[in-house]
Amino acid sequence: MMNVDLSNLSQPLLLSCPTCGVKFHALRQCRRCGTELSELMRTAHLAWKWRDTARKSLLQGRFDDAWKQAGVAQTLQKTDFGELLLQLAKCGLTRLR
16 A cells, blocks of 8 residues: 655645746746746645645545545646545545445
């Protein structure tokens, strides 16, 4: 059985500027090309909140809620952790049936 730690979701996610591709974290404007990044940051933060809610639902055994919440997060921003949350929720739902 795989041991997965869902207790900490605080790792910063590096994003890439959609214009020039430079990696950044928590910037409103790209340091290389000047592209406005506020909307991208808002979307990434919202996705993070949905992933955190899904994580909490998983820890509480609420697999249906977790699956829906992780799905919203993945729609906003695809991440490996979001995919892991989806798969764990799906596994939990399968075991309940």
